[in-house]
Amino acid sequence: MGISQRAYSLLESSGYKITNQRQTILEIILKNRQQHMSAEEIHEKANKINPDIGLATVYRALELFEELKILHKLNFGDGRSRYELWEEEHHHHHLICTSCDGVYEVAEDLLEVLEDRIEHKYKFNISGHQLKFYGICHQCQEDCSNEC
Amino acid sequence: MGISQRAYSLLESSGYKITNQRQTILEIILKNRQQHMSAEEIHEKANKINPDIGLATVYRALELFEELKILHKLNFGDGRSRYELWEEEHHHHHLICTSCDGVYEVAEDLLEVLEDRIEHKYKFNISGHQLKFYGICHQCQEDCSNEC
DNA sequence: ATCAGTGCAAAGTATTTGCATATCC
DNA sequence: GGATATGCAAATACTTTGCACTGAT
Numbered sequence A, B: 001m002g003i004s005q006r007a008y009s010l011l012e013s014s015g016y017k018i019t020n021q022r023q024t025i026l027e028i029i030l031k032n033r034q035q036h037m038s039a040e041e042i043h044e045k046a047n048k049i050n051p052d053i054g055l056a057t058v059y060r061a062l063e064l065f066e067e068l069k070i071l072h073k074l075n076f077g078d079g080r081s082r083y084e085l086w087e088e089e090h091h092h093h094h095l096i097c098t099s100c101d102g103v104y105e106v107a108e109d110l111l112e113v114l115e116d117r118i119e120h121k122y123k124f125n126i127s128g129h130q131l132k133f134y135g136i137c138h139q140c141q142e143d144c145s146n147e148c
Numbered sequence C: 001a002t003c004a005g006t007g008c009a010a011a012g013t014a015t016t017t018g019c020a021t022a023t024c025c
Numbered sequence D: 001g002g003a004t005a006t007g008c009a010a011a012t013a014c015t016t017t018g019c020a021c022t023g024a025t
Helices: A002-011 A020-031 A039-049 A055-068 A112-122 A140-145 B003-013 B020-031 B037-051 B055-067 B112-122 B138-147
Strands: A070-073 A081-085 A091-096 A101-105 A125-136 B071-075 B081-085 B093-097 B104-106 B123-135
Touching: A002 A020, A020 A039, A020 A055, A020 A081, A039 A055, A039 A081, A055 A070, A055 A081, A055 B020, A070 A125, A081 B112, A091 B112, A101 B112, A112 A125, A112 B093, A112 B104, B003 B020, B020 B037, B020 B055, B020 B081, B037 B055, B037 B081, B055 B081, B071 B123, B112 B123, B123 B138
Parallel strands: A091 A125, B093 B123
Antiparallel strands: A070 A081, A091 A101, A125 B123, B071 B081, B093 B104
């Protein structure tokens, strides 16, 4: 079952309606999965498909999708929230370059051992995680070694 | 050398002045290290010591401390930034309870292996990280098992 | 005397909310 | 038909900024 099918049945079974706007918003996120878009960016793209979708509707849909665990809200410290498909969330991490502000993804998890330890030691029932590494990306290291 | 000594010499050597306001703000953070305070909260406490410290000054000091790597800005998804001493940052993680919104700390790191792998594979020069686990804390699990 | 630092109020952003209207089942 | 969702504009919340003033060296 595809992500959108799962999302639609989640909406339905939770008593929410599958409206045009919600479909449009979800499709945009699916089409740009690797993008970490903000509400504003999603709204812009949504308006190209349907100029009548308001920003408030986008926010409300994103909130709903987050509640239904379709999306995950991310924060990269630039003052706005960014969103990512829930599915992608659990098995990768983000590398944030403090020089160019770029965000890269790491497609490995490797936190199982740590999670197990935490679940036992702290009796904390883990449902998800978010790991960010700050540093200097390869490109910026090269740019710097040329200049300085 | 204590944290505040390091902070003051960092300020000085970077050409910034050690003002009353900056001292007050830093002291408050040192006295409440485990608290993850927001700018507003720091401002409130600062005002009890010196009623003339403005909120803008607090924001400016926090920004400066962040730049000097005295503090780290955190985001727990409640719409405001929270701050923590840089020293504490590198060797612990946060457990965020999605039921009671409590934030707990885990005093282990265990990310060295993962960091090494990422540094090599992605040629990303890591300087810090931030790891949040979402889930249900022990207390909420108990509360729930009583009720449901 | 100079220049960084500050307080205040105003501006700027991101997000949320109230309400009348439109839409879906 | 009745509840749910939407659009718009206004409200809110957090943070930043402009500017005149203060304070330290």
